[in-house]
Amino acid sequence: AQTVTQSQPEMSVQEAETVTLSCTYDTSENNYYLFWYKQPPSRQMILVIRQEAYKQQNATENRFSVNFQKAAKSFSLKISDSQLGDTAMYFCAFMKPGGFQKLVFGTGTRLLVSP
Amino acid sequence: GAGVSQSPSNKVTEKGKDVELRCDPISGHTALYWYRQSLGQGLEFLIYFQGNSAPDKSGLPSDRFSAERTGGSVSTLTIQRTQQEDSAVYLCASSLAFWQSQETQYFGPGTRLLVL
Numbered sequence: 001a002q003t004v005t006q007s008q009p010e011m012s013v014q015e016a017e018t019v020t021l022s023c024t025y026d027t028s029e030n031n032y033y034l035f036w037y038k039q040p041p042s043r044q045m046i047l048v049i050r051q052e053a054y055k056q057q058n059a060t061e062n063r064f065s066v067n068f069q070k071a072a073k074s075f076s077l078k079i080s081d082s083q084l085g086d087t088a089m090y091f092c093a094f095m096k097p098g099g100f101q102k103l104v105f106g107t108g109t110r111l112l113v114s115p
Numbered sequence: 116g117a118g119v120s121q122s123p124s125n126k127v128t129e130k131g132k133d134v135e136l137r138c139d140p141i142s143g144h145t146a147l148y149w150y151r152q153s154l155g156q157g158l159e160f161l162i163y164f165q166g167n168s169a170p171d172k173s174g175l176p177s178d179r180f181s182a183e184r185t186g187g188s189v190s191t192l193t194i195q196r197t198q199q200e201d202s203a204v205y206l207c208a209s210s211l212a213f214w215q216s217q218e219t220q221y222f223g224p225g226t227r228l229l230v231l
Binding site: 033035037042043044045046047050091095097100101102103104105106107108 | 146148150157158160163165170171174204206208218219220221222223224225227
């Protein structure tokens with residue numbers, strides 16, 4: 001079974017600074033998908049970024065980028081130029097390929113961005 | 116609609132009562148998923164639908180939980196004889212069919228259930 005570990009329960013950063021959230025996972029699959037979701041106080045889970053394991057290039061979405069290290073089974077999220085609206089819970093998630101697959105989530109990291 | 120919608124947003128019920136939670140997925144999404152988010156258990160998978168059928172019910176915590184989907188669209192999660200440990204946020208997500216290769220799951224705002 002796959003497991004996802006987020007070792008940082010809480011992180012703090014000041015506005016405009018850069019912060020990195022850690023995620024490691026365990027799987028015997030060679031191909032899979034990894035995701036970072038953001039959950040603000042509104043509860044809505046919002047997709048931040050997605051990475052396919054067969055792609056060596058790290059995914060980027062504006063201020064958000066990942067450092068995907070397949071051999072180390074590590075998938076960290078870097079948020080540049082942090083904004084107050086980035087305050088939220090961030091969940092790392094794993095999914096096997098093939099369609100109709102469940103997401104396996106980590107326990108989340110609470111990020112607080114302060115002025 | 117543009118996104119996944121869920122109703123009610125919040126539900127307070129008494130122990131022993133039945134509740135129904137509704138999910139309306141993104142139009143055209145064949146796959147529909149239910150997850151539960153609770154303080155003690157984190158985010159856990161409950162069940163998914165492929166069209167109207169549910170090939171994997173392994174995540175349902177007990178036989179008090181059931182779900183159905185009709186017309187390949189709206190899904191209802193029913194909890195019978197609710198217990199206090201059922202208190203949680205119930206999240207619904209949908210995605211395109213696998214042959215579309217776009218397998219990202221998009222979530223609704225969730226239903227917060229409180230069992231007194």
